[in-house]
Amino acid sequence: MLTLDYANCLSPRVGDHGLDPALLTPGAEPIRALADHTRSLAGTRGTGWERWRNLPFDPMRREHVSAVKAAAASCRGQFETLVVLGIGGSALGNIAVHSALTPPTWNLLPASARGGPRLFVLDNVDPSQVGAVLDFCAGQPGGLRSTLFNVISKSGETAETAAQFMIIRDRLKTALGPNYAGHVVAITDPAKGTMRQICNAEGYVTLPVPEGVGGRFSVLSPVGLFSAAMCGVDIDALLDGAAAMDARCADPDPLKNPAALLAFLLCTLGTTRGKTIHVMMPYCNALYLMADWYRQLWAESLGKRVDRQGREVFTGFTPIKALGATDQHSQVQLYREGPNDKVFGFLEVEAFERDITIPAGLGVPALAYLEAKPMSVLLNAEKRATEYAFVESRRPNYTIRFPRLDARHVGEFIQLWQVATAYAGLMLNIDAYDQPAVETGKVATFGLMGRSGYEKHLTQVTATLTPTPWVV
Amino acid sequence: MLTLDYANCLSPRVGDHGLDPALLTPGAEPIRALADHTRSLAGTRGTGWERWRNLPFDPMRREHVSAVKAAAASCRGQFETLVVLGIGGSALGNIAVHSALTPPTWNLLPASARGGPRLFVLDNVDPSQVGAVLDFCAGQPGGLRSTLFNVISKSGETAETAAQFMIIRDRLKTALGPNYAGHVVAITDPAKGTMRQICNAEGYVTLPVPEGVGGRFSVLSPVGLFSAAMCGVDIDALLDGAAAMDARCADPDPLKNPAALLAFLLCTLGTTRGKTIHVMMPYCNALYLMADWYRQLWAESLGKRVDRQGREVFTGFTPIKALGATDQHSQVQLYREGPNDKVFGFLEVEAFERDITIPAGLGVPALAYLEAKPMSVLLNAEKRATEYAFVESRRPNYTIRFPRLDARHVGEFIQLWQVATAYAGLMLNIDAYDQPAVETGKVATFGLMGRSGYEKHLTQVTATLTPTPWVV
Numbered sequence: 009m010l011t012l013d014y015a016n017c018l019s020p021r022v023g024d025h026g027l028d029p030a031l032l033t034p035g036a037e038p039i040r041a042l043a044d045h046t047r048s049l050a051g052t053r054g055t056g057w058e059r060w061r062n063l064p065f066d067p068m069r070r071e072h073v074s075a076v077k078a079a080a081a082s083c084r085g086q087f088e089t090l091v092v093l094g095i096g097g098s099a100l101g102n103i104a105v106h107s108a109l110t111p112p113t114w115n116l117l118p119a120s121a122r123g124g125p126r127l128f129v130l131d132n133v134d135p136s137q138v139g140a141v142l143d144f145c146a147g148q149p150g151g152l153r154s155t156l157f158n159v160i161s162k163s164g165e166t167a168e169t170a171a172q173f174m175i176i177r178d179r180l181k182t183a184l185g186p187n188y189a190g191h192v193v194a195i196t197d198p199a200k201g202t203m204r205q206i207c208n209a210e211g212y213v214t215l216p217v218p219e220g221v222g223g224r225f226s227v228l229s230p231v232g233l234f235s236a237a238m239c240g241v242d243i244d245a246l247l248d249g250a251a252a253m254d255a256r257c258a259d260p261d262p263l264k265n266p267a268a269l270l271a272f273l274l275c276t277l278g279t280t281r282g283k284t285i286h287v288m289m290p291y292c293n294a295l296y297l298m299a300d301w302y303r304q305l306w307a308e309s310l311g312k313r314v315d316r317q318g319r320e321v322f323t324g325f326t327p328i329k330a331l332g333a334t335d336q337h338s339q340v341q342l343y344r345e346g347p348n349d350k351v352f353g354f355l356e357v358e359a360f361e362r363d364i365t366i367p368a369g370l371g372v373p374a375l376a377y378l379e380a381k382p383m384s385v386l387l388n389a390e391k392r393a394t395e396y397a398f399v400e401s402r403r404p405n406y407t408i409r410f411p412r413l414d415a416r417h418v419g420e421f422i423q424l425w426q427v428a429t430a431y432a433g434l435m436l437n438i439d440a441y442d443q444p445a446v447e448t449g450k451v452a453t454f455g456l457m458g459r460s461g462y463e464k465h466l467t468q469v470t471a472t473l474t475p476t477p478w479v480v
Numbered sequence: 481m482l483t484l485d486y487a488n489c490l491s492p493r494v495g496d497h498g499l500d501p502a503l504l505t506p507g508a509e510p511i512r513a514l515a516d517h518t519r520s521l522a523g524t525r526g527t528g529w530e531r532w533r534n535l536p537f538d539p540m541r542r543e544h545v546s547a548v549k550a551a552a553a554s555c556r557g558q559f560e561t562l563v564v565l566g567i568g569g570s571a572l573g574n575i576a577v578h579s580a581l582t583p584p585t586w587n588l589l590p591a592s593a594r595g596g597p598r599l600f601v602l603d604n605v606d607p608s609q610v611g612a613v614l615d616f617c618a619g620q621p622g623g624l625r626s627t628l629f630n631v632i633s634k635s636g637e638t639a640e641t642a643a644q645f646m647i648i649r650d651r652l653k654t655a656l657g658p659n660y661a662g663h664v665v666a667i668t669d670p671a672k673g674t675m676r677q678i679c680n681a682e683g684y685v686t687l688p689v690p691e692g693v694g695g696r697f698s699v700l701s702p703v704g705l706f707s708a709a710m711c712g713v714d715i716d717a718l719l720d721g722a723a724a725m726d727a728r729c730a731d732p733d734p735l736k737n738p739a740a741l742l743a744f745l746l747c748t749l750g751t752t753r754g755k756t757i758h759v760m761m762p763y764c765n766a767l768y769l770m771a772d773w774y775r776q777l778w779a780e781s782l783g784k785r786v787d788r789q790g791r792e793v794f795t796g797f798t799p800i801k802a803l804g805a806t807d808q809h810s811q812v813q814l815y816r817e818g819p820n821d822k823v824f825g826f827l828e829v830e831a832f833e834r835d836i837t838i839p840a841g842l843g844v845p846a847l848a849y850l851e852a853k854p855m856s857v858l859l860n861a862e863k864r865a866t867e868y869a870f871v872e873s874r875r876p877n878y879t880i881r882f883p884r885l886d887a888r889h890v891g892e893f894i895q896l897w898q899v900a901t902a903y904a905g906l907m908l909n910i911d912a913y914d915q916p917a918v919e920t921g922k923v924a925t926f927g928l929m930g931r932s933g934y935e936k937h938l939t940q941v942t943a944t945l946t947p948t949p950w951v952v
Contacts, residue, residue, distance in 0.1 A: 015950035029950075096809025111612040115588060132806045133862070134765040135835045135855040136885075140583040142836075168805055170847050171838045171858055178839040202846050223809075266952045284819060285757065285798055293609040304810035311814025324818030326757055328800055333640055334604045336921060337568025337695075338776035342783025344917035346796030347756060363607045364614075366643050367650040374674050375642050377931035383607040386643055386929065390605070393924035396941045400920055413608075445816035448872055449808060452865035457858065459849035469868045478487035478501075480738045 010253070010420045012266045013407040016395065017273050017351070022402045025283075025348055027276055032263065042262035042272055045434045049427070050258055057441035058430065059220035063228040064250035064423065068218065073243060076230050079193055079213055080237040087156040087191075089145055090125040090238050093172040094160035094231075096304060097223020098195075099131035101232040101422075102160075104301035108294045108418050109241050124239035125156065133168045142179065152183045152191070156238075160195040160231055162217045164203025167453060177210075195230050222441055224304050225426055228419070242415040249419025257427040267424055270406075271431035274351060277404055278325050279436075283351045286325045287343070290355035291332035291391040294413060298355075299329030302425055309429045309440040316437050323436050333390040340394065344401045352398060352405035356391055357413050360384045482725070482892045484738045485879040488867065489745050489823070494874045497755075497820055499748055504735065514734035514744055517906045521899070522730055529913035530902065531692035535700040536723035536895065540690065545715060548702050551665055551685055552709040559628040559663075561617055562597040562710050565644040566632035566703075568776060569695025570667075571603035573704040573894075574632075576773035580766045580890050581713050596711035597628065605640045614651065624655045624663065628710075632667040632703055634689045636675025639925060649682075667702050694913055696777050697898055700891070714887040721891025729899040739896055742878075743903035746823060749876055750797050751908075755823045758797045759815070762827035763804035763863040766885060770827075771801030774897055781901045781912040788909050795908050805862040812866065816873045824870060824877035828863055829885050832856045 019026045031038045054062045062068045092102050106127055111117070115126040128141045145155040157176050161169045180188035189211045196203040198216040207214050215230035226232065228250055233243050257267035277283040286306065288299040311324030330339050332354065343350065366386070368379040378386065391407075398405045408424075410417045433440025455465030491498040503510045526534040534540045564574055578599055583589070587598040600613045617627040629648050633641045652660035661683045668675040670688040679686050687702035698704065700722055705715050729739035749755040758778065760771040783796030802811050804826065815822065838858070840851040850858065863879075870877045880896075882889045905912025927937030 011951050013951045015948040016945075018950060021944075095806060099806075100810065112609055113612045113616045116616055132765055132803065133855050133859045134763075135832050135859070137584055137765040138855065139834050139836055140585045144585045144588055164844075165846055166809075167850065167858065167862070171850050171855060174838050174842050174847065174850060175836060175855075178841060202844055206842070206844065264952060269952055284821070291606075293604055293606040300810075307811050307814035307818070311816075311818035313817035322817065322819050324814050326798075326800070326814065326818070326821070328798070331604065334567060334571075336918065337638075338572065338772075339779050340921060341915045341917045342779035342796050342798065344783075344920070345785035345794065346779070346783035346798065347794050349756070349798075360607050362611050364611055364647060366646050369650060370646050370678070372636075372674055372678065374637055375646065377926065377929050378639065378643050378646060381929065383605050383610065383643060383647075386639065386925075387605045387607070389928035390639070390921070390925050392928055392941065392945070393921045396924045396944055397917075397921040399944055401917070443813040445813045445869075445873070446808065448816070449812060449862070449865045449869040452868045453858075453862050454849065456861035456864055457849050457853065469864065472493075472868055472871055473488075473864070476487040478490060479483050479485045480736060480741055 009411070010266070010417060010424065011409045012270060013409065014269065014273055016399055017277065017404045017406050021399050022404050025281055025402045026404050027273070027281070031276075034263070038272060038276070039262050042265075042268045043260055045431055046258065046260050046262065046265060046268055048434060049430055057220060057222060059218065060222070060225035060228070060426065061254065063218070063221070064247045064254060064419070069247055072216075072218070072230050072233065073247070075215055076233045076237050076243065079215055079234060082213065083156055083193065083238065087125050088119060088148060088154040090127050090156050090158060090235060091141065091145065091176070092127070092129040092158045092160060092235050093169050093176065094129070095131045095166060095168045097226050098160035098169065098231055099129050100301040100304050101227025102235045103129050103131070104298040105227065105232055105236050105241060105246070105418060106239055107297040108413065109236075109415055110239055112293065114239070122240075127235060127239055130172055133171050138172060138175070142176070146179070146183070152180055156191055156193065158193045158195065158235060159203070160217075161203050162197050162223070163201045164196060164206060165201075193234065195234060224308055227301065227422055245415035246419040249416035250423035253420040253423040254427065257424065267427035268431050270424065270428040271435060273406065274325065275432050275435045277351050281404070282349055283404060284325050285328060285350040287328045287330050287350050287352045288355065289330040289332050289335065289352055291387055292355060292357045292413065293331065295355050295357075296329065296331045298418075298421065303327040303329060305425055305429050308443050310432055310436060310438065312436075312438040313445070314438075316439060321438070323438055332394060333387060336390065336394060340397070343403065344397060348403060350403065352403060354391055354395060354405060354407040355410065356388065356407050357410045359412050361413065481883070482738070482889060482896065483881045484742060485881065486741065486745055488871050489749065489876045489878050493871050494876050497753060497874045498876050499745070499753070503748075506735070510744060510748070511734050514737075514740050515732055517903055518730065518732050518734065518737060518740055520906060521902055529692060529694060531690065532694070532697035532700070532898065533726065535690070535693070536719045536726060536891070541719055544688075544690075544702050544705065545719070547687055548705045548709050548715065551687055551706060554685065555628055555665065555710065559597050560591060560620060560626040562599050562628050562630060562707060563613065563617065563648070564599070564601040564630045564632065564707050565641050565648065566601070567603045567638060567640045569698050570632035570641065570703055571601050572773040572776050573699025574707045575601050575603070576770040577699065577704055577708050577713060577718070577890060578711055579769040580885065581708075581887055582711055584765065586711070594712075599707060599711055602644055605643050610644060610647070614648070618651070618655070624652055628663055628665065630665045630667065630707060631675070632689075633675050634669050634695070635673045636668060636678060637673075639922075665706065667706060696780055699773065699894055717887035718891040721888035722895035725892040725895040726899065729896065739899035740903050742896065742900040743907060745878065746797065747904050747907045749823050753876070754821055755876060756797050757800060757822040759800045759802050759822050759824045760827065761802040761804050761807065761824055763859055764827060764829045764885065765803065767827050767829075768801065768803045770890075770893065775799040775801060777897055777901050780915050782904055782908060782910065784910040785917070786910075788911060793910070795910055804866060805859060808862065808866060812869070815875060816869060820875060822875065824875060826863055826867060826877060826879040827882065828860060828879050829882045831884050833885065
């Protein structure tokens with residue numbers, strides 16, 4: 009079970025840069041407000057834009073898991089490489105789960121040592137990146153015959169994913185002829201939209217993006233589960249972990265509810281103590297890309313111009329990913345001596361699945377203290393030392409502790425942050441489920457790309473960014 | 481030649497969130513002050529902690545390049561895999577240069593298509609990461625016989641690098657016997673320190689960490705050049721680019737000096753407009769990890785508690801890396817509608833070395849606008865659209881434009897930021913070359929690891945972080 013240790017967010021440890029523990033006593037006003045939020049979230053559970061909370065539970069779970077497993081079974085053994093086409097919420101969860109639960113050398117291992125295909129996630133329209141990956145796939149024995157493409161797009165109209173899809177469809181048809189469709193699994197709207205029409209016309213295997221589940225809350229739906237299942241991740245354990253954490257996060261006593269507490273600490277430190285930058289710093293390489301998934305969730309959900317009453321608030325916190333111990337040698341100087349404007353979230357793994365003992369025998373007195381110690385002991389000592397150094401300079405921080413790094417605990421972690429985000433939306437009094445600011449860039453791109461009907465947007469861009477002498 | 485386009489940092493574009501262009505007219509006070517800083521930097525050039533500025537110039541350059549090329553030539557063809565052991569400034573530049581100038585599939589390519597060894601940079605003491613990479617190396621034909629280890633540590637006492645080194649030395653000796661030393665190239669202090677003693681005793685090939693070149697300014701020294709040369713990067717072009725940029729950055733007219741302007745814009749927006757978060761957002765996957773190198777340079781150099789007179793200032797800016805277009809689907813909602821506390825730096829590549837045309841033939845009207853367009857046109861349209869969207873919501877931003885992505889332009893980029901950091905240090909009146917805040921964590925780690933003489937630090941850590949009931 010994950011634990012949240014938040015002592016270093018409180019004033020006994022970090023003085024005025026932390027919160028008074030009296031705020032967290034039963035009967036205190038914040039605790040009563042938190043209990044209200046817990047009731048409110050319990051009320052909306054599984055309705056509207058909170059339907060993502062149903063994902064770890066039957067009947068939704070049963071449907072999805074059986075569809076995902078059937079699709080994965082039909083592909084198993086046929087493909088050496090899986091390429092996911094998606095961006096944002098259709099990529100970040102896939103990357104995070106894969107990185108957390110498979111070795112970093114996954115794509116380099118022989119098939120027998122992997123137990124699943126190589127995985128590439130193309131989450132951009134960089135021609136060098138896309139070109140290199142497609143070259144690699146085409147250069148395998150049998151060419152593209154050994155590659156499966158998993159296109160993820162609810163509408164099918166996301167420009168980046170659409171462009172990638174048009175390219176791979178063309179290459180597959182050229183290489184494999186009209187029977188190419190067995191090389192595509194599409195995850196899209198089950199009923200409507202451009203991608204749905206294409207799937208119906210071309211005969212792809214499809215899996216649903218469930219109704220009412222936004223991109224950044226979709227990792228526990230087929231969006232995240234299919235690539236995970238293909239690569240041997242125990243998706244049942246992932247969902248078991250999420251379900252167990254969800255129960256803890258519904259506890260009406262906020263002091264026993266990790267999501268309510270996490271949201272309270274971060275929002276309150278942000279709005280009353282000026283800690284508007286929220287750093288996630290895993291002491292574990294495998295969890296580093298989980299921080300990218302968190303970055304989208306926290307930034308896009310809470311970064312809002314207006315509150316629920318339409319008043320301008322420009323709210324939100326800036327999420328940052330850092331890596332321990334690595335970033336001790338890059339960011340900690342700033343973190344300790346720069347502006348005191350951050351809360352630090354450490355992720356700690358108590359027992360690593362494998363360890364390496366630092367051997368004796370070098371015979372250098374200055375390094376004798378490392379001899380015969382497991383590497384994980386050094387890593388966790390560095391985490392503890394950094395926690396101490398942060399407290400010493402009055403920088404609030406907390407630790408989320410993983411007993412082990414496995415699918416169950418990753419599922420707990422995902423649901424913890426998803427529910428915490430919902431609580432934070434309530435506390436900040438904003439809509440955590442929209443992203444209105446993305447529209448401007450989208451239509452400007454259409455204008456710049458010459459899409460019919462968007463001529464006006466092209467004119468606006470050109471008029472606004474007219475060349476100037478301000479170039480050196 | 482790189483250009484810096486900073487129109488969107490000025491008030492005609494972003495109103496009060498930008499700077500008045502009058503500040504940037506000849507004779508204006510900031511321009512006079514900038515000219516003073518330029519003279520001051522010219523005066524210290526190549527002395528004290530600014531000796532890194534000599535790296536692109538003879539005689540230092542000639543010495544380093546010939547030593548690096550000789551070491552690389554003696555290793556060429558003998559090793560399939562190169563593993564760098566280093567952390568912070570002994571890893572970030574290596575990773576950044578490699579990622580910028582080789583394809584993302586480098587380690588997956590057959591030797592014939594690479595023209596250099598596979599590269600791993602072990603920049604942490606995560607046993608899962610280190611274990612997976614060492615397993616991979618040991619599992620190659622001939623075992624560790626085909627792997628070269630490049631250990632980078634000025635003193636040899638950095639705990640993480642020392643631990644890695646102790647492990648690989650032991651494994652090499654076990655696998656290869658007493659002649660293992662040919663599998664190690666060490667980059668370290670040329671005269672003194674623990675690693676120098678080890679090198680002398682064990683007979684490794686060594687390259688120097690030059691005197692007076694701090695870790696975060698060392699990428700253009702052998703620290704960064706050896707792994708680059710091994711992997712086929714044109715290190716002469718890298719240094720040519722750095723030298724050319726250095727000359728531009730010494731221009732006594734600040735309006736023609738990109739480093740002085742960049743430092744002025746960022747420091748002034750930071751200190752007078754509250755833009756304390758500095759985002760670097762390449763629209764190019766290959767440049768994404770260059771932003772990690774920049775993060776160290778900017779954070780560790782400028783994040784300081786006291787100024788040169790010892791007054792408490794808690795200065796510095798928080799660097800963030802983001803990736804375009806990917807993070808449009810993750811961070812741009814916050815960037816446009818959250819607190820207006822950031823400056824955005826776009827990196828744009830005008831001509832990609834390779835491109836992919838999005839094919840026609842799908843027959844979907846909503847996607848027709850993408851047909852027959854090169855992917856790079858879509859990527860750069862998204863960049864332009866985001867720039868427009870930021871201006872529309874009054875978010876200051878600038879663009880550093882690469883005509884092409886090659887070694888020369890990467891060299892220009894590196895020197896631009898290094899010199900800009902030196903200017904920023906002068907403007908903020910702080911020492912850009914120390915990192916005093918790192919010490920506390922270092923000695924606390926020694927205490928926690930049981931190093932003799934650090935018992936007091938263990939006691940302090942334990943007393944400060946005594947267990948509390950604040951865990952859920």
